[in-house]
Each structure stands twice: as structure tokens, then as C-alpha cells.
Amino acid sequence: MFRVSRKTALKAAIVTGASVVASVSICLLLVPMLGGHPDGPGFWMSVFCPLVIAGPATTWQFHQTEVIGRQRDEIARMHVELEDMHAELRLLHEDLRIRARRDALTGGLNRGALFSALEEIAPSYEGPAALLIADADHFKKINDGFGHLVGDEALRSIAAAISNAVDDNDLWGRIGGEEFLVFLHATTRTRAAAIADGIRRAVVEADLVVDGRKVPLSVSIGVASVNGVFDPVDLFRQADDYLYRAKSGGRDCIVFDGLEVGRQPA
Structure with a gap:
């Protein structure tokens, strides 16, 4: 029914x-x-x-x-x-x-996204560009002396310095630990050097204070320039080699295509 x-x-x-x-x-x-x-x-x-x-x-x-x-x-x-x-x-x-x-801590791209973007750009790239690798100096001392939460704040301070220095067309992110990568599109050597030094100075001047003590913060930066089509792995290796030289040369400085520039006065 x-x-x-x-x-x-x-x-x-x-x-x-x-x-x-x-x-x-x-x-x-x-x-x-x-x-x-x-x-x-x-x-x-x-x-x-x-x-x-x-x-x-x-x-x-x-x-x-x-x-x-x-x-x-x-x-x-x-x-x-x-x-x-x-x-x-x-x-x-x-x-x-x-x-x-995205890297959850800093808000920048993560390693996979950065290298994927570089591999997509590289085969048909035209014009000048620069790859920067920035690494926090004595980061273990920050973690040991102030704690890992302060270490996280230090990384966020570095990320903020990088984000404020680059344009929307540029790529940047954290590639692991306390290491950051920046790819500057269509940039001259002069602009690349100025951005790298601007990042370095902004990190040193970051107002990171814990219990009345200023946290000493600085970065060393390796920069490799390129003009036209490039191999992302080779370019990364060059910048990483220049970063190693910056670390070996006393830290808080920039090595650009093998030449040291922009050291912060003691």
C-alpha cells in the first residue's frame, strides 16, 4: 500500500x-x-x-x-x-x-619544490640569473645555548630577511636544516650582489632577543651566476662550493663566483 x-x-x-x-x-x-x-x-x-x-x-x-x-x-x-x-x-x-x-617552519618553498622549479626553468632559460645558498653561522650554538624554539625563531628571521629582499618572480625556500636557496630571475650581477648583501645585513641586524640577551645571528652566502640555459645541479654545486669558501673564510660574508664580497666589519 x-x-x-x-x-x-x-x-x-x-x-x-x-x-x-x-x-x-x-x-x-x-x-x-x-x-x-x-x-x-x-x-x-x-x-x-x-x-x-x-x-x-x-x-x-x-x-x-x-x-x-x-x-x-x-x-x-x-x-x-x-x-x-x-x-x-x-x-x-x-x-x-x-x-x-611549502616549508612549514619558514613559509618558503621546500627542497623538492625548489629543485622541481629549477629543472622546469633551466632547459629554456634566457638571460642572466643567479643562485644563492645561505647558511646560518654557528647554528648549533644557538640551539645549544638558547634552545631549539629560539633556533626556529632564528630560521624564521633568516626567512623573513630573504623574503623581504627578493621579488615575486624570484624563487626562495629552505633546502634543509639551516640552509636556504634563492634563485634570482633575470638579474644582473650587481643586483644579485646587492640582494645577497642585503640579506646578510638584515640577518645580522635581526632583533632576536631572549631573556634580555641578543641572539647572535649571521649567514654565509655562496652565489653562482649564469647566463642562459643552465644545469641546476651544476649551478647548485658551484654555489655550494662558494658557500663552503665563505664558511672557511670566516663566515658572515659572501663569495660571489669565487670572489669574496660584503664582509660585515667586526
Whole structure:
């Protein structure tokens, strides 16, 4: 048994009543024309037949139409919900994609994202560029003397110095531990040297104080320049070699294409 709504019952009753009226009207008009008398069983059959045929048939038809309408509305509502879920899922995927490329501590790109970007750029690159590798000096002493939370703040200070120094078209991020990489697009040697020294100076001047003591913070930077197509691994090795020279030369300085520049006065 199916449950009939009041609306369906009313519509079925109206149609059934109209059917009865039509059937009786035909009986009253047609039977006399054929020479008969519209009374007795024939008359009552004109009333009874629409009731037993039209009543159930129209009730079922209107009920099915109502059910289909409700189902259509439910499907439409589910489609809207599904679109909302797809939109939310797209946002989650985008957020995960961004998170997968970012270093959680500093907000810069992570190692994988940086090298992936360099590998994509390198084969068709045109013009001058520079790769910087910056490494925090005596970072173990900061962790040992002030604690790892302060060490994290020191890394964030270095990241802020780099982020403030570069343009939106440049790439930068943390490639591991206390080491950062910066790729300067379409940059002259003069600009690259100025940015590297700006980063170095900003790190030294960072206002990182714990319990009234200023945390000594500085970076050594290796810079390798290139003009045109380059091999990311070779360029990285060059910059890393220059970083090693900067560390060996006393730290808090820059070695640019093998030449030391920009040492902070003692």
C-alpha cells in the first residue's frame, strides 16, 4: 500500500468526478439518439465504471507524478550538495598542493619544490640569473645555548630577511636544516650582489632577543651566476662550493663566483 497525499487525493477526486459527469452526459445524450432510455442498469453503469476505473487510475497516476517530482527535487538537492562537496574538495586539494610545496617552519618553498622549479626553468632559460645558498653561522650554538624554539625563531628571521629582499618572480625556500636557496630571475650581477648583501645585513641586524640577551645571528652566502640555459645541479654545486669558501673564510660574508664580497666589519 502506498500513502496518498491530500493533494493527490483531491486531484484524483476532481478528475474522477469530471469523468463521471462526462460519462453520464454521454449516456443521457447518446442513448436517446439510439432509441433507448437512459435509465436502469445502463445509467448506473455510466456512473459506476468511471468510479472504479478513473478513480484508482488517476490516483495512481497523480501519486506517481508526485513521487517522481519529489525524487527529482531530491536529486537536484543532491546535485547541489555534490557540487558544493566538489568545490570544497578542490579547495582542499589546492591547499594540500600548496602545503606539499611549502616549508612549514619558514613559509618558503621546500627542497623538492625548489629543485622541481629549477629543472622546469633551466632547459629554456634566457638571460642572466643567479643562485644563492645561505647558511646560518654557528647554528648549533644557538640551539645549544638558547634552545631549539629560539633556533626556529632564528630560521624564521633568516626567512623573513630573504623574503623581504627578493621579488615575486624570484624563487626562495629552505633546502634543509639551516640552509636556504634563492634563485634570482633575470638579474644582473650587481643586483644579485646587492640582494645577497642585503640579506646578510638584515640577518645580522635581526632583533632576536631572549631573556634580555641578543641572539647572535649571521649567514654565509655562496652565489653562482649564469647566463642562459643552465644545469641546476651544476649551478647548485658551484654555489655550494662558494658557500663552503665563505664558511672557511670566516663566515658572515659572501663569495660571489669565487670572489669574496660584503664582509660585515667586526
